[in-house]
Amino acid sequence: MDQIELRAVSFEYTANGRRVLALSDVAFGVGVSEFVCVVGRSGCGKTTLLNILAGFLTPTKGEVLMDGKTLHGRGLDRGVVFQDFAQLFPWRTAQRNVEFGLEMKGVPRDERAATARRFLTLVGLDKFTGAYPHELSGGMQQRVAIARALAYNPSVLLMDEPFAALDALTREDMQRLLADVWRETKKTVVYVTHNVAEAVYLADRIVIMTPHPGTVKSQITVTLRRPRDPLSIEFLEYQKRVVADL
Amino acid sequence: MSRGLARFFAGAVASFGLAAVVWEAFAWSGLFSPALSPSLRVIVPTLVGMVSSGMIFLHIGYTLYRILWGLALALLLGIPVGLLMGRFKAAERFVLPLVSVLSPIPSLAWVPVFILWFGLGDAASIALVFYAATFPVVLNTWTGVRSVNRLWIRAAQAMGAGGADLFRKVVLPGSLPFVIAGFRQAFARSWIAVVGGEMIAATNWGLGWVIFDSKEFLRADMMLGTLIVIGVLGVGFERLVFQQLERRTVGRWGMVRTAKA
Ligand SMILES: Nc1ncnc2c1ncn2[C@@H]1O[C@H](COP(=O)(O)OP(=O)(O)O)[C@@H](O)[C@H]1O
Ligand SMILES: [Mg+2]
Numbered sequence: 001m002d003q004i005e006l007r008a009v010s011f012e013y014t015a016n017g018r019r020v021l022a023l024s025d026v027a028f029g030v031g032v033s034e035f036v037c038v039v040g041r042s043g044c045g046k047t048t049l050l051n052i053l054a055g056f057l058t059p060t061k062g063e064v065l066m067d068g069k070t071l072h073g074r075g076l077d078r079g080v081v082f083q084d085f086a087q088l089f090p091w092r093t094a095q096r097n098v099e100f101g102l103e104m105k106g107v108p109r110d111e112r113a114a115t116a117r118r119f120l121t122l123v124g125l126d127k128f129t130g131a132y133p134h135e136l137s138g139g140m141q142q143r144v145a146i147a148r149a150l151a152y153n154p155s156v157l158l159m160d161e162p163f164a165a166l167d168a169l170t171r172e173d174m175q176r177l178l179a180d181v182w183r184e185t186k187k188t189v190v191y192v193t194h195n196v197a198e199a200v201y202l203a204d205r206i207v208i209m210t211p212h213p214g215t216v217k218s219q220i221t222v223t224l225r226r227p228r229d230p231l232s233i234e235f236l237e238y239q240k241r242v243v244a245d246l
Numbered sequence: 247m248s249r250g251l252a253r254f255f256a257g258a259v260a261s262f263g264l265a266a267v268v269w270e271a272f273a274w275s276g277l278f279s280p281a282l283s284p285s286l287r288v289i290v291p292t293l294v295g296m297v298s299s300g301m302i303f304l305h306i307g308y309t310l311y312r313i314l315w316g317l318a319l320a321l322l323l324g325i326p327v328g329l330l331m332g333r334f335k336a337a338e339r340f341v342l343p344l345v346s347v348l349s350p351i352p353s354l355a356w357v358p359v360f361i362l363w364f365g366l367g368d369a370a371s372i373a374l375v376f377y378a379a380t381f382p383v384v385l386n387t388w389t390g391v392r393s394v395n396r397l398w399i400r401a402a403q404a405m406g407a408g409g410a411d412l413f414r415k416v417v418l419p420g421s422l423p424f425v426i427a428g429f430r431q432a433f434a435r436s437w438i439a440v441v442g443g444e445m446i447a448a449t450n451w452g453l454g455w456v457i458f459d460s461k462e463f464l465r466a467d468m469m470l471g472t473l474i475v476i477g478v479l480g481v482g483f484e485r486l487v488f489q490q491l492e493r494r495t496v497g498r499w500g501m502v503r504t505a506k507a
Contacts, residue, residue, distance in 0.1 A: 134500025
């Protein structure tokens with residue numbers, strides 16, 4: 001059974017009396033420990049979709065099932081990573097940022113600190129536990145955000161173009177790191193991106209969306225062995241297939 | 247001494263030097279009699295006398311006592327009210343009209359009223375400082391809450407924060423740059439209020455009273471000496487309290503750029 005199931009989800013924004021249909025009849029499932037990338041041009045409703053999964057928005061029509069039950073609002077069963085570096089709390093050190101979710105769960109201080117350090121080590125930031133966000137590079141800040149979303153042990157990780165604002169080289173490093181983190185933690189991941197190579201590199205399955213209104217055009221299962229080689233012929237073949245459907 | 251500090255002093259010496267030259271030119275111009283525009287050669291010894299007799303410190307003590315009480319009360323009331331206004335539309339709708347009407351009234355306009363209520367002395371001056379300081383605190387805190395990055399709220403909510411936790415752990419620190427700005431503005435207004443209040447409502451003590459009393463005896467040197475004391479206290483607070491506070495919090499966190507020493 002799928003861990004997440006979207007059933008004919010539609011979403012309509014109303015802004016200044018104008019209505020925008022951002023999602024129309026979106027339906028797909030995400031299996032346990034599966035890495036699903038949602039790919040599409042900007043404006044096709046990816047962020048809206050992720051905000052619905054995170055519980056920030058409620059579908060206008062249709063429903064989302066989590067572990068077989070209808071999803072209502074936010075929950076500690078899901079961790080969220082946004083695109084914007086500003087998502088970290090500037091007044092907390094890297095470690096205290098990562099501790100935030102654990103604080104909300106009522107985890108005792110010592111255990112919190114140990115867990116936070118463990119996850120910062122997982123993302124390669126064990127030397128920066130005491131640094132404030134503004135003292136870290138963009139890539140490091142996003143790694144803290146990933147550690148923060150993982151630390152309170154949600155079963156699902158939701159990511160909205162987390163590396164889009166990074167330079168190309170850093171982005172490739174981060175993709176490798178994320179693939180490693182995923183292999184270690186075996187979270188269920190829904191990862192939104194408009195970068196085709198990124199999707200082919202990371203995903204078990206790619207959900208391709210098209211805009212006006214946002215709908216699922218097709219799905220492609222990526223069977224390449226990991227770690228994947230972005231320069232291999234097979235990798236490029238997958239990229240071509242995705243681009244053809246965009 | 248750090249290089250930054252040395253530079254600060256070099257700049258200060260230059261600008262004060264220029265101000266002193268301009269003042270001396272004015273004092274010697276004969277525009278007013280020397281008794282009314284005394285030279286620094288008269289002001290400085292008077293100032294030294296005030297300091298060495300210790301009297302000035304008693305006056306400073308009284309004035310600071312009034313300011314700090316008034317400010318403390320203003321923060322105690324102003325920060326919660328500002329937070330509530332930023333958080334609850336109803337609180338905003340209720341408080342804002344009141345603040346909009348009251349805050350443009352100069353605090354000094356209340357002096358006669360407060361004297362009637364509290365009599366001459368500390369209470370009237372403290373009430374005046376409280377009045378002057380509360381509005382900047384309320385308005386800045388309110389703005390601070392509304393300017394908190396939405397993404398911080400979202401991120402916190404995604405991690406299960408809500409209600410009091412969200413407020414204490416995200417909204418309050420997130421609005422701190424504005425709260426500090428309000429504190430600073432309130433302090434500046436407190437000086438205006440306390441000096442004005444002491445001129446009219448104080449009995450025998452306080453820097454404002456010294457200035458006013460000196461007028462009675464045509465002691466322009468004493469008046470100007472006291473003005474210098476007020477200026478020095480202002481700089482002292484700015485550098486020792488506000489800049490330190492900023493540097494250790496919002497500056498340390500990269501939320502504002504702080505002035506370099
Ligand atoms: N808050 C909003 N109010 C009105 N329309 C919105 C809002 N957010 C997004 N939209 C519209 O919904 C559509 C999908 O947006 P979005 O989910 O942000 O797409 P993507 O993340 O794929 O770029 C776009 O047409 C966009 O203009
Ligand atoms: Mg988006």
